[in-house]
Each structure stands twice: as structure tokens, then as C-alpha cells.
Amino acid sequence: MKVEEKYRYLFGPVPSRRLGLSLGVDLNPVKVCTENCVFCQIGRTTELTMARQEWVPTVEVLAEFDRWHAAGRRTDYVTLSGSGEPTMHTGFGEVLRHVKATSSFRTALLSNGSLFWMPEVRRDAAEADVVKVTLSAWDEDSFRRIHRPAEGLMFPRLLEGERMFRNEFAGLLWVEVMLLPGFNDAPAQVKAIAALANSLQANAIHLNTTTRPARAGLKVPRVPEAWLRTVATWFSPEAEIPVFAGRSVSPLDMSDAALLELLARHPLALDAMAASSGADLAAVERRLAPLVAAGQLAVEEHHGERMVRVNRP
Numbered sequence: 001m002k003v004e005e006k007y008r009y010l011f012g013p014v015p016s017r018r019l020g021l022s023l024g025v026d027l028n029p030v031k032v033c034t035e036n037c038v039f040c041q042i043g044r045t046t047e048l049t050m051a052r053q054e055w056v057p058t059v060e061v062l063a064e065f066d067r068w069h070a071a072g073r074r075t076d077y078v079t080l081s082g083s084g085e086p087t088m089h090t091g092f093g094e095v096l097r098h099v100k101a102t103s104s105f106r107t108a109l110l111s112n113g114s115l116f117w118m119p120e121v122r123r124d125a126a127e128a129d130v131v132k133v134t135l136s137a138w139d140e141d142s143f144r145r146i147h148r149p150a151e152g153l154m155f156p157r158l159l160e161g162e163r164m165f166r167n168e169f170a171g172l173l174w175v176e177v178m179l180l181p182g183f184n185d186a187p188a189q190v191k192a193i194a195a196l197a198n199s200l201q202a203n204a205i206h207l208n209t210t211t212r213p214a215r216a217g218l219k220v221p222r223v224p225e226a227w228l229r230t231v232a233t234w235f236s237p238e239a240e241i242p243v244f245a246g247r248s249v250s251p252l253d254m255s256d257a258a259l260l261e262l263l264a265r266h267p268l269a270l271d272a273m274a275a276s277s278g279a280d281l282a283a284v285e286r287r288l289a290p291l292v293a294a295g296q297l298a299v300e301e302h303h304g305e306r307m308v309r310v311n312r313p
């Protein structure tokens with residue numbers, strides 16, 4: 001009988017739109033973040049702060065990665081992401097350095113960019129092969145409405161930090177722009193964001209809209225794909241529209257615990273689960289059915305897709 005090891009800080013590997021297979025490393029307890037974005041899929045930020053500290057023991061994270069790696073597992077990227085803003089953890093640079101020193105995996109940092117005005121954050125972030133930062137606002141007011149930041153976090157500071165990082169960072173910088181109907185998707189608003197995003201001279205700009213149910217307390221609908229395609233040309237380089245791609249461990253081969261852990265962090269479309277793992281859709285449905293019947297998972301329609309998520313008490 002196959003025994004799956006439990007991991008506390010690692011999750012996946014999950015199929016990532018841009019990174020292929022991505023082993024996630026979660027350095028934040030749920031839910032510590034510098035922002036409380038209206039579109040957040042993890043849930044409402046319960047500890048909204050700019051404080052940087054060792055939120056979870058770095059030594060335990062490194063030991064867990066070593067155990068995972070020693071078991072012969074593979075991934076394309078080891079990615080700092082998860083339940084909050086990874087740069088809030090004072091050991092995030094050490095984790096990046098450790099992965100690079102002990103494995104051949106590439107590293108990625110998915111950040112909201114809010115702390116890049118700090119020199120020590122920029123220095124440690126530069127250890128990653130790929131850094132993705134967010135830029136979905138164009139001024140202080142739009143920043144507050146969309147990201148609902150911690151006290152003291154101002155939009156000019158975030159923008160300046162991201163600009164300084166671009167000037168210092170030789171790796172791949174990706175900028176994610178999240179468009180939300182009624183918040184920042186009007187033509188003049190998108191043009192204002194594009195002007196700022198273009199000034200970052202990113203290697204790629206990813207135009208996104210909500211693709212999973214927001215769990216931060218607001219129902220945020222999706223911007224129509226046709227609009228995304230239209231405004232993509234306003235960005236330089238031209239913005240990329242999300243396409244779900246990547247290989248994944250088949251849900252048919254995962255234990256209940258592993259499935260629940262994966263879906264707790266990444267609500268996934270049924271079709272995407274099947275397509276990304278090469279499994280038959282009907283077989284995936286049969287695999288999930290007992291967990292749905294037991295009330296542990298919920299399947300809900302979200303913009304025409306059947307999303308599977310963990311039922312939280």
C-alpha cells in the first residue's frame with residue numbers, strides 16, 4: 001500500500017500556467033499578508049501587517065524540502081507562494097539559496113511586490129530565477145479599493161520598489177495585472193495601469209482575471225476574454241492571456257489527504273484537473289464523488305466552469 005508523506009510547508013507539485021510543474025513552498029500561516037485583495041482565493045487576511053519575521057521556522061522548511069528531494073521527486077520549479085506574501089518571511093532568501101545549492105530545480109517567487117522598497121527584500125528576491133510581482137492599480141485610491149493594504153503601505157512606495165528591483169535584477173521579471181470588472185477594467189484605467197507596467201520593462205506581462213472563486217468575502221466576476229485580448233496590445237511587451245498548461249499527478253493516484261491539501265490551496269476546474277493530468281474526466285468525477293458526498297469537497301459553477309474546492313467549516 002502506497003503511503004504518502006505529509007508535508008506542512010510544501011504543496012504540489014501543482015500544474016502552473018507559466019511554470020510547468022511547480023512545487024509550492026508556503027512560508028505564511030493562513031492568513032498573514034500585507035494586503036487583503038478583493039480577489040484573493042485564499043481567504044480574508046486575518047493578520048494584515050507589513051511586519052517581516054520568521055513566520056514559520058526556516059530550518060523546518062529546509063528539512064522538509066530535503067526530505068521531499070531525497071525521495072527522488074521532480075518538479076520544474078520550486079516556487080515561493082502560498083497563503084500570503086512570501087517576502088514577509090525573513091528567511092525567504094535562505095530558502096531560495098538552499099534550493100539552488102542542493103538541487104537542479106529552478107526557483108520562482110510570486111509576490112505582491114509590496115515590500116520591494118526594502119533593500120534586503122530586493123537583495124533576497126534577486127536569488128530567484130523568476131520573480132513575478134503584481135501591478136493592478138494606477139493610483140492610491142485604486143490600490144486601496146483593490147488590494148486593501150496594511151496601514152503604512154502606499155502605492156507610490158510599491159511602485160518605486162518594483163522599479164528599483166527591475167533595475168537591479170538580471171533574472172526574469174514578470175508583472176501580473178489582475179483585471180476586475182468595476183475596479184480597474186475601464187479603458188482609461190487599463191491604459192493608466194499599462195503605462196506604469198510598461199515602465200517596469202518586464203520580460204513578460206500576464207493579464208489575468210479571476211479564474212477561481214474569490215474567498216476574500218467579495219464575489220468578483222471575471223473580465224470577458226475578448227476584453228483581455230483587446231487590452232493585451234496596450235502593454236509592452238504585449239500581455240499574455242492565461243492558458244492552462246502543465247503536467248500534474250493524476251488525482252486518480254492521490255490519497256484523499258493529498259487531494260484535500262492540494263484543493264485547499266488551489267481550487268481547480270474539473271476539466272483542468274483532467275486535462276493537466278491526462279486523466280479521463282469521468283474517472284476524475286468518480287474519484288472525487290465520495291469526498292463530495294462526504295461534504296469535504298464542493299463542486300460549484302464559476303463562469304461556466306465546474307470548480308472543485310475544499311469545504312471549510
Ligand code: SF4
Pocket residue numbers: 033034035036037039040041042045082083084085112
Ligand atoms: S491575493 Fe496575494 S497579496 Fe492579495 S491578499 Fe491574497 S495572498 Fe495577499
